[in-house]
Amino acid sequence: MDVIKHLEWRYATKKFDKTNKLSASKLMVLKEAFNLTATSFGLQTINMLVVESADLRKLLLPHTYNQPQIVDASHLLVICIKETIEDDDVNDYFDNIKDVRNTSETILNPYRQNLIKTMKKMTQKEQQQWSLNQAYIALGNLMTVCAIEQIDSCPMEGFVPEKYDEVLNLKEKGLKSVLLLPVGYRAKDDMFADFKKVRKKVKETVFEL
Amino acid sequence: MDVIKHLEWRYATKKFDKTNKLSASKLMVLKEAFNLTATSFGLQTINMLVVESADLRKLLLPHTYNQPQIVDASHLLVICIKETIEDDDVNDYFDNIKDVRNTSETILNPYRQNLIKTMKKMTQKEQQQWSLNQAYIALGNLMTVCAIEQIDSCPMEGFVPEKYDEVLNLKEKGLKSVLLLPVGYRAKDDMFADFKKVRKKVKETVFEL
Numbered sequence: 563m564d565v566i567k568h569l570e571w572r573y574a575t576k577k578f579d580k581t582n583k584l585s586a587s588k589l590m591v592l593k594e595a596f597n598l599t600a601t602s603f604g605l606q607t608i609n610m611l612v613v614e615s616a617d618l619r620k621l622l623l624p625h626t627y628n629q630p631q632i633v634d635a636s637h638l639l640v641i642c643i644k645e646t647i648e649d650d651d652v653n654d655y656f657d658n659i660k661d662v663r664n665t666s667e668t669i670l671n672p673y674r675q676n677l678i679k680t681m682k683k684m685t686q687k688e689q690q691q692w693s694l695n696q697a698y699i700a701l702g703n704l705m706t707v708c709a710i711e712q713i714d715s716c717p718m719e720g721f722v723p724e725k726y727d728e729v730l731n732l733k734e735k736g737l738k739s740v741l742l743l744p745v746g747y748r749a750k751d752d753m754f755a756d757f758k759k760v761r762k763k764v765k766e767t768v769f770e771l
Numbered sequence: 772m773d774v775i776k777h778l779e780w781r782y783a784t785k786k787f788d789k790t791n792k793l794s795a796s797k798l799m800v801l802k803e804a805f806n807l808t809a810t811s812f813g814l815q816t817i818n819m820l821v822v823e824s825a826d827l828r829k830l831l832l833p834h835t836y837n838q839p840q841i842v843d844a845s846h847l848l849v850i851c852i853k854e855t856i857e858d859d860d861v862n863d864y865f866d867n868i869k870d871v872r873n874t875s876e877t878i879l880n881p882y883r884q885n886l887i888k889t890m891k892k893m894t895q896k897e898q899q900q901w902s903l904n905q906a907y908i909a910l911g912n913l914m915t916v917c918a919i920e921q922i923d924s925c926p927m928e929g930f931v932p933e934k935y936d937e938v939l940n941l942k943e944k945g946l947k948s949v950l951l952l953p954v955g956y957r958a959k960d961d962m963f964a965d966f967k968k969v970r971k972k973v974k975e976t977v978f979e980l
Binding site: 563565566569570572574591593594595596597598599600602604606608609610611612613614615618654655658659662663694695696698699700701702703704705706707710711717719730735757758759760761762763764767768769770771 | 807912
């Protein structure tokens with residue numbers, strides 16, 4: 563597989579084919595890929611919503627500056643961060659390591675206590691910024707996975723997170739929406755699909771030492 | 772190709788095979804993949820250094836809390852952001868669109884002026900935070916591309932950026948180092964390679980609506 567050809571095929575799709583839906587198995591790839599995103603310390607303080615409901619997406623449209631791709635795409639992915647990182651988030655993580663790897667608490671405990679301390683030292687704003695970084699890693703991962711699977715996508719920062727949080731009841735889940743990725747298939751008549759990709763030359767962005 | 776298998780194969784490799792170097796063609800894939808990273812507005816305010824020099828990496832080691840993967844890996848990728856975004860960065864971008872797509876200035880000019888204004892409205896700190904987001908997208912993209920190409924990698928935030936900037940003369944290039952990704956091949960005796968991956972269940976991180 564030529565991964566570069568796939569990355570060149572990718573573009574921020576604004577016009578989706580409304581009738582062409584992702585199969586359950588394609589969706590499963592995206593869900594598993596999100597869950598496999600590398601996160602700092604492995605703590606996974608991010609979540610993803612897969613919004614298929616047409617009604618919900620209609621409600622979200624005005625809070626997305628009426629950009630039609632969020633309703634026309636097969637599904638709308640909403641990447642979220644945890645509002646705060648609690649001791650239990652760290653404890654659940656280490657309990658999971660214990661279960662999966664059968665590591666003893668004697669070995670894990672110093673790491674556990676240390677990570678609880680590290681998280682406590684951060685203000686809520688710092689925790690959110692830290693989780694936001696992981697959300698961008700997930701976005702980069704997902705866009706590349708989409709390209710490989712020949713799924714179209716459109717990364718979006720242009721929306722009103724507070725309104726999304728309201729419509730999607732995120733506050734009660736302790737989450738905040740931070741990034742969008744509508745996914746599906748490009749419309750056959752999307753003229754942008756054939757536009758040449760605009761990029762700097764590799765030698766302008768990459769330096770060897 | 773089963774992309775999920777590749778993502779499951781990936782882990783943050785701490786112990787690299789010092790004798791196993793990436794081929795020129797594999798390196799080229801990483802360089803092109805970096806350059807193809809989706810960035811906000813397509814502005815590409817990030818750069819990547821590919822550090823092969825053993826001498827330079829030895830100098831960087833104490834500024835990386837002596838984590839040996841930065842010297843043992845085949846190459847050390849250093850992702851950087853621009854210190855400030857100038858009018859010329861925006862102008863170069865639109866000139867590039869004009870060249871590549873043959874779009875007229877009449878069509879492009881309002882977008883050009885608008886983006887110059889948008890960038891001017893940001894403080895330098897906001898510009899850097901904005902570019903940092905793109906750096907994390909690039910990191911997510913690169914880790915996935917590495918996994919697909921069966922290249923090992925280790926995402927790292929734990930280093931002293933100011934010291935890296937000094938050693939690598941980044942100030943004179945107008946750049947700041949923000950993220951590291953040593954790349955190469957795992958050591959055959961790295962016991963962590965066989966550790967089971969620790970992840971939450973997909974149903975704990977992904978919700979359908």
